[in-house]
Structure formats: structure tokens, C-alpha cells
Amino acid sequence: MAFIILPLAVLLSASSLALAEIQPSPEACSAAGVITLIRVVRTGWQTASVLGSSTSINCGIDVRVDGIVVRTGSTIWNGDYWFLYVPVGSGSHVQTCIVLSCSDVVLVPVYVPQPVGPPGFIYAHESNLTINSTVVQLFGVNEQTAFIYAMIASGLWGYPDPNSYWGRNALFPAGPDGQIPGVSSVDSLWREYFRYFLHYNQVAGDPDNPKTNVLRIWVADDTWFPDGTYLTYKTYPVAFWNIFDRMVYWADRAGVYLVPVLGHYASDVDHSFFDRQSTHYAHQVELVSAIMNRYNLNARIAMWDLWNEPDIGHDAYWASVGGIDGFKAWAGGYIADVKPHSSNHLxxxxxGGSTTFPGVPPWSWRYHFFYNDIPGLDVSNHHTYSTAEDQYLVDFETDWHQALCKPHYESEFGYNLWDPGNNSLGYGYWPWYANHTRTAGWPAISTMVFLNNSKGPYADYPYLGPLPPYPFTFKPYGLDEPMG
Structure with a gap:
């Protein structure tokens, strides 16, 4: 599968001076403004990000390291500021100053290098995804139902007439309620499913329609059936692993990396999955640990998505356990409980990026850090559904990803102009977003759907014609051209 290979120097410098190039506006600057926050993140042996907030809008600001001014720039319209790749050393002290106001003096954190993955595995290097020391980008799509329907069709969930569910999925040949013809077994399901990727990688490849090399796929949906995947794993282990194994095998044959989504609960009636003392949580940890153990040596897994949108639809619950502190205690604890089983994967x-979550800040670097500055989280994440096509939205977020020093995965995006004439979902494929975020070097993005929603579909979706065969030979984990 082909990746976009980006020179590391370009990635490091593309936005490191973005804020410094914003010139202060003296007539708008208030000399009475004060700095209210400074945050320093170590990003390398000799670099750090410096971010903060102030009550000064469009004011000149200095970054001082050990008393020496090393960067100058400006606050923006909300008083925030940030600087990337500020030169520091071990034991350095950092301070920011605006006119007559200076921040507290902050000791630079100790630098902790990110682990280097084994050959062929995707790993993090600063804010990039990397394979074999080469920076790569992932582009893909989401699949919410295919794995669930495979369990149902296999007779594991007790549905009447389970055979009628073979081939059902959210994407192909046309979503959101697709059904692939001619499927009657686990192996034929995944074989035919991933042939669609072979087709789309033959016809896609322009900036608005990148070739697809990753699938984010739900393997559990506890809204649908609480503990459903766990109970399948415990009760029918041979059948469960067969569904998972054949999915990984045929994804490998198609050159598609996988991001399995290991948890999801959208209802506000049961929060026990977020209680680390509950039975549901114990089952979740057992299931996830078993999956991680089984595939720890398989490089076709790009990363594990531990839970989809835990911040969405649970505002009252999170408020009752301390807001973002309670959320991060659960998320960080969950990561700590399962990460020992996944030494080779991110x-x-x-x-989801809920704007109603208790205490959530407005859109800013603080918003990005609010949700993603979680101990043990290797890859930051966010979902975007919007219609705004302003370049600064991409540029600012690019800076914030780099400032946190984690690769970023925009794991859902869609153009969400409501237009029933296009599709029933209210969102669809967004070529502008795919093009501009990848041009900015974002490590990974996944459209929610391929459907048109006034901006055009992905490539020639929906494709109803014959599908290409799999190649006779392939290299499963290299940076080869798409197979087929």
C-alpha cells in the first residue's frame, strides 16, 4: 500500500513559525493585559512547545529561556499564544512576557523519548506516524457494522434467520445499509469486502480522493448489545477468533491497515463501562487484553481505538465524577490496564470533541489538550463534522497537534450540511477537508462515509461493477504500491 512520504524537515518546520509570523497590532493591544497561563511541553532533546493564555489580544509576546528572549510573536483574537520547537536544554526555565506582564517561570519537563516500534510496525515519532524511520500518512474510512453482523450471521447472537445477515455492512456496495452479494461465510465476507478497497485504490489517488490504506472498524458496540462482543469471545471463542483472524488476513491481502474500535456505548442510561470497579469494565479489560495479546505480533494493526466517543452523551455522569478530571482518571486508568498487552501497537x-462536556474550553489549543493530554494516550484524536472551509482552522490545529507532541488521528470527518436530497445521514464525504489536512501533514484521517453530501462522493462511489482479483504475490507490511 502506498503512503504519502513527507520529508521530516518539512513536517518540523511547516508551522513552527506560524504564530511568530502573526504580527502584533499595537493599536489593538492592551498594555493592561496579563498572562493567565503558561504551559511547556517537551518535544525533543533540545526543543519544547510553549503555550498559554492572556487577557491581551493581538499583543506582541516574547518567549524567554533562562532569561534570554528566544522567540517573539503575537497573541491571537482570544488572547491565546503558542510557539513550537522553542530551543531549550535540560534544566531550562521558560517564561513569557507581554508588555508589562510576565508569566510564572516554568521548569522545562524532562524529555521522555517515544518508543521505537519493531520493523514494519507503525509507531510515533514526535507528532508523526512512522514505519521503519519513514514518516507515513494514513487515509481511510469507518465501518460500524460489518464485524457485528458477522457475529450475528455466524449464529452467535441468537438472532432469528442469521444467514440473512451475511454480507451486511455500512459501506459496500452502497451505504449506509449495504449488503455484499454472494457472501455465505466468514471467509467469503472479508474476501469480498476488501476487494472493494482494491477497486477504489485503482481509481482514486488525486488530492481530493486519496488512496485508502486504513479501515477503522467497530468490533464492539455495547449500545447494540451490552457485553455482546465479550460474551461472544467467552462463549464461542473459536468462532469469534475466526471472524477476527479472517478480517486481519484479507485486510493484509488488500494492503489495508486496521484500527479496531474496541468499545462504544452511546446511550445515557448505563455508565458502568466508565466505572473501573464494575463488572462491565472488568469484562472490557479482559476482552481488550485478549485481543491485544493475540495480535501483538501482527503489523497489520495500525493502532487500537480503545473507545469511541466516551465524551459524547454522558455530560451529567462525567460532571458527577469530577468532569474532565474524572474522565481522564477513567481513560488513563483504562489505558494503564490494557497497554501492557500491546507492546508493539499504539x-x-x-x-468526539463534545462542546457540552462539563468545563470544556472554547476552540483553542486548550480544547485540544483538554481531551488529548491523557497519560498513556499515544495518538491524539478528534471527530469533525462541519461545513467551514477556512485554511486557518487546519493551520491552527496542525500547530496544536505538534505542540502536544503526539501524532493526531482525525478518526471521523464529514461535511454535515443537511440536505435530504443527497443522503439520509446529513453528512457525507468532504474532499476539501481530505485534501487540506493531508497537505498540512496530518498523520491520519478517516472519513465517516464515502457518500455524497453536496460536495461529491469519494472517487466513483458507489461502485456496483465487477471487483478486481487479489494479486498472486504481496508484501504484507512494507511501503509498497497498493496491491491489485
């Missing part, structure tokens, strides 16, 4: 969490 972990992320599908953050």
Missing part, C-alpha cells in the same frame, strides 16, 4: 481513543 493506542488512541475516538474523542
Amino acid at each position: 493506542v488512541t481513543m475516538g474523542i
